[in-house]
Amino acid sequence: MYELFFEKLAEKIALTPGQQDIIKRYLIPKKIRKNQYLLQEGDVARHAAFVEKGALRAYSVDEKGAEHIIQFAFEGWTISDMYSFMTGNPATYNIDALEDSELVLISTNAQEEILKQIPEYEAYIRLQVTGAYMAMQKRITSMLSLSLEERYINLIKLYPNLIQRVPQRMIASYMGLTPETLSRVRRKIKNK
Amino acid sequence: MYELFFEKLAEKIALTPGQQDIIKRYLIPKKIRKNQYLLQEGDVARHAAFVEKGALRAYSVDEKGAEHIIQFAFEGWTISDMYSFMTGNPATYNIDALEDSELVLISTNAQEEILKQIPEYEAYIRLQVTGAYMAMQKRITSMLSLSLEERYINLIKLYPNLIQRVPQRMIASYMGLTPETLSRVRRKIKNK
DNA sequence: ACTGCAGCTTGACAATTGTCAATGCATTTT
DNA sequence: AAAATGCATTGACAATTGTCAAGCTGCAGT
Numbered sequence: 259m260y261e262l263f264f265e266k267l268a269e270k271i272a273l274t275p276g277q278q279d280i281i282k283r284y285l286i287p288k289k290i291r292k293n294q295y296l297l298q299e300g301d302v303a304r305h306a307a308f309v310e311k312g313a314l315r316a317y318s319v320d321e322k323g324a325e326h327i328i329q330f331a332f333e334g335w336t337i338s339d340m341y342s343f344m345t346g347n348p349a350t351y352n353i354d355a356l357e358d359s360e361l362v363l364i365s366t367n368a369q370e371e372i373l374k375q376i377p378e379y380e381a382y383i384r385l386q387v388t389g390a391y392m393a394m395q396k397r398i399t400s401m402l403s404l405s406l407e408e409r410y411i412n413l414i415k416l417y418p419n420l421i422q423r424v425p426q427r428m429i430a431s432y433m434g435l436t437p438e439t440l441s442r443v444r445r446k447i448k449n450k
Numbered sequence: 451m452y453e454l455f456f457e458k459l460a461e462k463i464a465l466t467p468g469q470q471d472i473i474k475r476y477l478i479p480k481k482i483r484k485n486q487y488l489l490q491e492g493d494v495a496r497h498a499a500f501v502e503k504g505a506l507r508a509y510s511v512d513e514k515g516a517e518h519i520i521q522f523a524f525e526g527w528t529i530s531d532m533y534s535f536m537t538g539n540p541a542t543y544n545i546d547a548l549e550d551s552e553l554v555l556i557s558t559n560a561q562e563e564i565l566k567q568i569p570e571y572e573a574y575i576r577l578q579v580t581g582a583y584m585a586m587q588k589r590i591t592s593m594l595s596l597s598l599e600e601r602y603i604n605l606i607k608l609y610p611n612l613i614q615r616v617p618q619r620m621i622a623s624y625m626g627l628t629p630e631t632l633s634r635v636r637r638k639i640k641n642k
Numbered sequence: 643a644c645t646g647c648a649g650c651t652t653g654a655c656a657a658t659t660g661t662c663a664a665t666g667c668a669t670t671t672t
Numbered sequence: 673a674a675a676a677t678g679c680a681t682t683g684a685c686a687a688t689t690g691t692c693a694a695g696c697t698g699c700a701g702t
Contacts, residue, residue: 392536398593399510401590401626403516437681438662445682
């Protein structure tokens with residue numbers, strides 16, 4: 259259990275089996291069915307969720323009811339409403355499952371406890387967040403400087419399995435487009 | 451010297467005067483004139499820069515020569531090409547000064563040394579990066595779900611001094627717009 | 643003070659993207 | 673097997689945004 263979690267952890271920091279056991283005690287396994295919510299806007303995010311298996315998305319809903327996907331999370335990724343998780347304020351994003359999924363939950367308290375007992379864990383979180391930050395920076399740069407076709411091609415190159423696992427309209431939402439526009443972008447690319 | 455740097459540091463972690471002295475030894479003060487480069491695309495970012503005074507921007511340049519601003523940095527902010535800084539790969543962004551500025555540089559080596567000697571510093575960086583991550587997430591959410599007018603109004607509300615210190619065309623660039631479009635957005639807002 | 647330049651604004655027009663409606667296809671439900 | 677549902681595609685048209693050209697303003701440098 260928690261195989262992938264500790265595998266990813268080991269990529270960033272070295273821990274003894276004893277330290278791993280301490281961490282294990284604070285982890286909560288959770289299975290979640292497709293379409294179920296992990297977090298709803300307005301609730302407080304009391305956990306960060308590491309994805310052992312499956313796929314989730316975080317998204318906001320605007321006044322018109324349109325959904326805007328801020329993040330996907332597949333195996334090996336962590337997802338939460340970071341702002342809510344860090345501050346205890348109500349979440350501004352919804353998170354739900356795109357597939358039946360297996361998660362590892364870490365509560366705010368658990369994270370504090372782990373940090374107290376295993377200071378190395380701090381570096382793990384730092385590197386984790388840094389990676390997420392850099393990915394997000396690339397995403398903004400792509401939005402600012404590339405054509406839709408280039409953006410789509412790059413996205414698929416970066417996450418080749420995205421197409422297989424996520425409906426087009428959600429990729430459109432992630433890119434800030436309507437499904438119709440994404441469909442036309444794909445046609446243009448195909449006809450080249 | 452380094453007043454603001456240590457003030458910001460103290461907001462996140464508690465350090466003894468002795469620890470502060472250790473950090474001080476690794477910091478490099480640098481003054482930079484308006485329009486001067488701090489970093490050019492292709493070079494390796496060997497430092498992160500904390501802004502004691504002044505203003506800088508990080509931006510990429512596309513094939514057509516258009517600039518796209520990924521980040522502004524004013525007093526109390528840190529700026530670098532994080533990817534290059536972390537990996538040692540060539541930078542993909544340019545960084546230059548919008549005003550005569552006073553910076554505190556921290557080299558990659560300095561950061562490593564500080565982390566070795568003062569483990570509390572790790573938490574500082576983590577919180578720093580987490581803040582940057584959350585800000586960037588808000589920026590993407592704003593790009594995905596708001597109208598141009600709302601985005602502009604929110605931006606000005608968030609950074610009220612931006613208008614005073616940064617030319618409109620750079621705000622347009624930051625928002626992913628042409629200067630003409632931003633000018634029209636501003637006119638619409640004014641006529642309400 | 644004068645000149646020149648850079649930045650903001652405006653207008654006319656082009657290109658891109660969104661909206662709405664219809665269709666087709668595949669999957670699920672009955 | 674038939675019906676219903678959800679998703680992708682397409683077309684026609686509307687709205688938004690970009691492009692190009694021109695003019696205005698204020699500041700910088702002489």
